[in-house]
Amino acid sequence: MINGERLISRPLRWGMVGGGRTGQVGYKHRSGALRDGTYRLVAGAFDLDAARGRDFGVNLGVEADRCYDDYKELIAKETAREDGVEVVSIATPNFTHFEITKACLEAGLHVICEKPLFFTVAECDEVARLADEKGLIVGVTYGFTGHPLVHQMAAMVKKGMLGDIRIVDMQYTHGFNSGDDVGAGEALKWRTNPKTAGPTFVLGDIGTHLYYLSEVVLPDLKIEKLLCDRKAFIPTRAPLEDHATVLMHYDNGARGRLWVSSVNAGNMGSQRYRFVGSKASIEWSDAHPDQLVYEVQGEPNRILHHGMPYLEDESLAVDRMGALHTEGLGDSWANIYLWIAQAIDAKRRGDEAFLKTHHYPGIKAGTEGVRWLENCVRSADAGSSWVDFK
Numbered sequence: 001m002i003n004g005e006r007l008i009s010r011p012l013r014w015g016m017v018g019g020g021r022t023g024q025v026g027y028k029h030r031s032g033a034l035r036d037g038t039y040r041l042v043a044g045a046f047d048l049d050a051a052r053g054r055d056f057g058v059n060l061g062v063e064a065d066r067c068y069d070d071y072k073e074l075i076a077k078e079t080a081r082e083d084g085v086e087v088v089s090i091a092t093p094n095f096t097h098f099e100i101t102k103a104c105l106e107a108g109l110h111v112i113c114e115k116p117l118f119f120t121v122a123e124c125d126e127v128a129r130l131a132d133e134k135g136l137i138v139g140v141t142y143g144f145t146g147h148p149l150v151h152q153m154a155a156m157v158k159k160g161m162l163g164d165i166r167i168v169d170m171q172y173t174h175g176f177n178s179g180d181d182v183g184a185g186e187a188l189k190w191r192t193n194p195k196t197a198g199p200t201f202v203l204g205d206i207g208t209h210l211y212y213l214s215e216v217v218l219p220d221l222k223i224e225k226l227l228c229d230r231k232a233f234i235p236t237r238a239p240l241e242d243h244a245t246v247l248m249h250y251d252n253g254a255r256g257r258l259w260v261s262s263v264n265a266g267n268m269g270s271q272r273y274r275f276v277g278s279k280a281s282i283e284w285s286d287a288h289p290d291q292l293v294y295e296v297q298g299e300p301n302r303i304l305h306h307g308m309p310y311l312e313d314e315s316l317a318v319d320r321m322g323a324l325h326t327e328g329l330g331d332s333w334a335n336i337y338l339w340i341a342q343a344i345d346a347k348r349r350g351d352e353a354f355l356k357t358h359h360y361p362g363i364k365a366g367t368e369g370v371r372w373l374e375n376c377v378r379s380a381d382a383g384s385s386w387v388d389f390k
Ligand code: NAI
Pocket: 017, 018, 019, 020, 021, 022, 023, 024, 025, 026, 045, 046, 047, 048, 049, 070, 071, 091, 092, 093, 094, 096, 114, 115, 116, 141, 142, 143, 186, 187, 205
């Protein structure tokens, strides 16, 4: 169980780029990072509007002279200080991730970046090489994969409780973009423009969460080929999609189906995962994150609750709240930030043995998300044909 006791030698000096007052995801970073005392927020370039960013930073408790106009000033001034930031989180629109990540790594700073990590696998590979040369960590905030029931699912699959995996069925949809984009806010505007969003809208925005979670639960399954069908129901969003379905063939013969959409009218937003094996199935959704449905063929269905002693050790080890209380997205983000802090701490101590077995969403997880997107776009552009997964 995680109870807030510090698991690293000292708190990391932490800065943020983006995630300002109007940003959607910034608070998730802060509530995750600040939960266990593993990070101290000491600097930021929080906003494109520098004055608003400074005002916001001061209200967060950051010294005014460490609230910067932009990330370049943050890097220059913080690396000149003895007590400057060691790690920077990037919570800005997609098109800025690569440039800011590279600049931070070149300046010797660890990075925690939003998904989709970059636009291309080539960019991911370049950053992976740079991080390796510099001995730095790149973490990626796939927020929900810190949840203890995700790790329960992974442990059950590993123990063979499902038998051979046959079907992977995933959905992440909402209806918030069902209408047209007249008067759309900033967050939707950049998401529907290929220059700022990259090659996809909902596939990258929400589909990468599904894909990474499936990699955590089913680490041994590799996609052999896939078929992606994508569409912009609101035509001004084309060539980007507001709806997509992806079919996948895995190397063990399993079949996968994934649906992402932001035009699922009336749907308030949920992720749903069903993993079907030859003996049993498991199903989990963030609409009821405390419960995991476990269905063994021929037996009454069971609902497993987070934090209960009958769960696997891997799940109980990362539980925070205990069985009587709700464990949700905020707790999951706190785990992700903790695991990345432990990786940074190990890097700092030169503890490569720890890093070999330590699990956190890092550069590989970010790269695989971008690789999956590249394959989806290649298939969709080829008239939704089956393509070999490259
Ligand atoms: P947003 O548009 O709501 O907020 C962006 C924030 O970054 C604003 O505060 C803006 O002023 C600031 N900003 C933009 N460019 C900047 C720059 N060059 N320097 C400093 N600040 C800058 O965007 P949202 O929805 O918060 O998304 C940001 C990133 O987070 C995206 O990559 C998105 O895909 C990802 N995201 C991830 C989620 C997750 O669960 N991991 C959830 C929501 C978004």
